[in-house]
Amino acid sequence: MNIKKSIVLRVRVAFLVICIFACAIVYKIGVIQIKDGEKWKAISKERRIYYRPVFATRGNIYSDNESIMATSLPFYRVAFDPTIADAKTFNAGIDSLSMLLSRFYGDKSEDYYRRKIKNARHAGRQYIRLNSRQINYQDKKMMAKWPVFRSGKNKGGVIFEKVEKRFKPFGMLAERTIGFINEDKNGAGLEFSFNDNLSGTDGEALFERIAGGSKPIYDGTEVKPQHGYDIKTTIDINLQDVAENALYKALEKTDAEYGTVIMMEVKTGEIKAMANLGKTKGGYIEDYNYAVGSQGRTEPGSTFKLASMMALFEYAPEVNLTDSIDTGNGRYKIKNTYMTDAKINGYGKITVQEVFEKSSNIGVAKLMEKHFGSHQQAYVDYLDKFGMGNTLGFQLDGEARPFIKHPQDRTWYGTTLTSMAIGYETKLSPLQTLALYNAVANNGTKIQPIIVKEIRKADKVVQSFKTRVLVDKVCSDATLKKVRAMLEGVVENGTAKNIKSADYKVAGKTGTARKVKDGKYVREYSTSFAGYFPADNPKYSCIVIIDSPKGVNVYGSDVAAPVFKELADKAYARDLEMHKSLRERVTPNKESLPLVKAGSLDDLSTICNRLGISNHPKNTDEEWVKVQPGRRSLDFVPNPVLDGKVPDVVGLTLRDALFILGNQNLKVNVQGVGKRVEKQSLEAGSTINKVKQITIVLS
Structure with missing residues (x-):
């Protein structure tokens, strides 16, 4: 119990x-x-609602003639708030909407989309992403007319999230020079170096965290983004194309490791072409900027003999090009090592001019020993005077620092003077070597190379760049006269006579430097040619480097010089100023109407109105129009863009053409250089079936 x-x-x-x-x-x-209900509601709302950045549109990168080298095109992801539409609108349109989504994306059934949307509505989910695939602007306009969606964002619940993609109309051309920037703000080239200008200033908007994601809240507090500035480069697309093709052929032929080409205008310092190709399993691609960066900084070899001879003539002006030097049998002992010449049994007794033309190592070494043997610091002082030990302050990030030895260095040995004189025991980037050759071509004034001319906001120049003088006068006029004669002699009679031209004179120097591996010089070479043309009135300077070529003929004259010649020939052929042409200058008719062919109706009307040009839309409210010039006015006629049909882009600017064709899911191949489309490969108005590629020709 x-x-x-x-x-x-x-x-x-x-x-x-x-x-x-x-x-x-x-x-x-x-x-x-x-x-405490109000208190906890406030805390919940505070944590649920937050500000998120709205990214600015990235600026464009242009070539010297304003061809687009990189631009951003808009794409969209489609999201949906299924709780916004009222019951009548939702129930009337859900079946048709599900069918259209299934047909458009082609990945899921109509029932799948119906269930997905209905389940989300029943659960009160205010945000679902209908599909991760990105759509273009034309698809966005089409989908905005679908059932439920047509009621808009506030009544229908459709959300088009903008995503921008970087597009390069010229494909891989100048890819490393254009460069890239990743999500961590790391990168290379123009995209990285000018990111602060290109990226603009992001805005911000209020977003609400909801089941399945977040959605924007437009309450008037949002800050609009300030879009990025455009940059105009000095790159000439035609010369860039020639440089890359010529370099690619030479690399393939010799199975080399990498190569670089730089072409620069002598007076302005503007880089007209900069090609960099490295070897991969699939061929050669622009994998690194060897022209500027540390991986391209090497012992320059015989191209450095120009600096040595300049120092010699400055220190000993009594030395003449006709003076004789006995180079012997091609083998010369310096301390406990031997220096050799390329020619078996040597060149014997030759002039100073021939020492340079034949690139005699022994001849240069003997001249250095004779005049600088007891004054080695004086030799290095002249190199410093030429600016060889300083960076150029180039506009692209990552410029390598040159390495020039001094007698005070612990690694300065008894053979260092003669070794440096022929291009060893010192390191320069190709651009730094070219800057010296350009100074000789520019009457002794060493200038800073530039690759960006302007930063723009639309047509307004925000900032412009001009080259600055690095060294007023690298050497005396007497020295300039001597070294110019030697450089011309290399092409006329010396190691580079294989690139001699009947149309114009070339001045330059070949280089073939042995490479170091595991601390020892091996029989692998870095070949080069640096020079300028036309030699009597220099317009362009250029350097070509081809690293580790394979085969029998692996000298600079055989490998690098022909690339220089191909690029120089093309530049000369298209530059009428170098031909001293007598063509008549056409006086423009100021009373004629401007040349306008096609474009956006709003843009064309705005421009014409501001310029005081009479214009008349002809029975059209289309976004895109063609232009029919009258006597005193411009008439705009419809140029409709229809879904599933090939648009007519003839007469449009490249950017407008890319925008329209991209929105039609067409892959665009651009040919030629110019501001407007002259031809298109697919007939306007034809049906887009399996053909997804179109070629447009610029003029």
């Missing part, structure tokens, strides 16, 4: 405790919901 009472007592106590605990929970819920 006592046991029974004990058990009942325990049960009652346990029940009482549970009841008290339950009451406490109910009481706490009541406090939270009623007494």
Whole structure:
């Protein structure tokens, strides 16, 4: 009996405790919901609603003639708030909407989309992404007319999230020079070096965290993004194309490791072409900027002999090009090492001019020993005077620092002077070597190379860049006269006579430097040619580097010089100023109407109105129009863009053409250089079936 009472007592106590605990929970819920309800709602709202950046549109990169080298095109992801539409609108349109989504994306069934949307609406989910695939602007306009969606964002719930993609109309051309920037803000080339200008300033908008993601809240507090500035480069697309093709052929032929070409205008310092190709399993691609960066900084070899001879003539002006030097049998002992010449049995007794033309290592070494043997610091001082030990302050990030030894260095040995004189025990980037050759071509004035001319906002120039003088005069006029004669002699009679031209004179120097591996010089070479043309009135300077070519003929004259010649020939052929042409200058007719062929109706109307040009839309409210010039006015006629049909882009600017064709899911191949489309490969108005590629020709 006592046991029974004990058990009942325990049960009652346990029940009482549970009841008290339950009451406490109910009481706490009541406090939270009623007494502290507003407090917790405010905290919830504060954590649920947050500001998110709205990214600015990235600026364009242009070539010197304003051809687009890189631009951003808009794409969209489609999201949906299924709770916004009222029951009548939702129920009337859900079946048709599901069918259209299934047909458009082609990945899921109509039932799948219907269930996905209905389940989200039933669960009160205010955000679902219908598909991760990005759509273009034309698809966006089409989808905005679908059932439910046609009621808009506030009544229908459709959300078009803008995403921008970087597009390069010329494909891989100048890819490393254009460069890239990743999500961590790391990168290379123009995209990285001018990111602060190109990226603009992001805005921000209020977003609400909801089940499945977040959605924007437009309450008037959003800050619009400030779009990025455009940059205009000095790159000539035609010369860039020639440089890359010529370099690619030479690399393939010799199975070399990498190569680089730089062409620069002598007077302005503007880089007209910069090609960099490195070897991969699939061929050669622009994988690194060897022209500027540390991986391209090497011992220059015989191209450095120009600096040595300049130092010699400055230090000993009595030395003449006709003076004789005995180079012997091609083998010369310096301290405990031997220096050799390329010619078996040597060149014997030759002039100073021939020492340079034949690139005699022994001849240069003997001249250095004779005049600088007891004054080695003087030789290095002249190199410093030429600016060889300083960076150029180039506009692209990552310029390598040159390495020039000094007699105070612990690694300065008894053979260092003669070794440096022929291009060893010192390191320069190709651009730094070219800057010296350009100075000789520019009457002794060493200038800073530039690759960006302007930063723009639309047509307004925000900032312009001009080259600055690095060294007013690298050497005397007497020295300039001597070294110019030697450089011309290399092409006329010396190691580069294989690139001699009947149409114009070339001045330059070949280089073939042995490479170091594991601390020892091996029989692998870095070949080069640096020079300028036309030699009598220099317009362009250029350097070509081809690293580790394979085969029998692996000298600079055989490998690098022909690339220089191909690029120089093309540049000369298209530059009428170098031909001293007598063509008549056409005087423009100021009373004639401007040449306008096609474009956006809003843009064309705005421009014409601001310029005071009479214009008349002819029965059209289309976004895109063709232009029919009258006597005193411009008439705009419809040029509709129809879904599934090839648009007519003839007469449009490249950017407008890319925008329209891209929105039709057409892959665009651009040919030629110019501001407007002259031809298109697919007939306008034809049906877009399996053909997804179109070629447009610029003029």
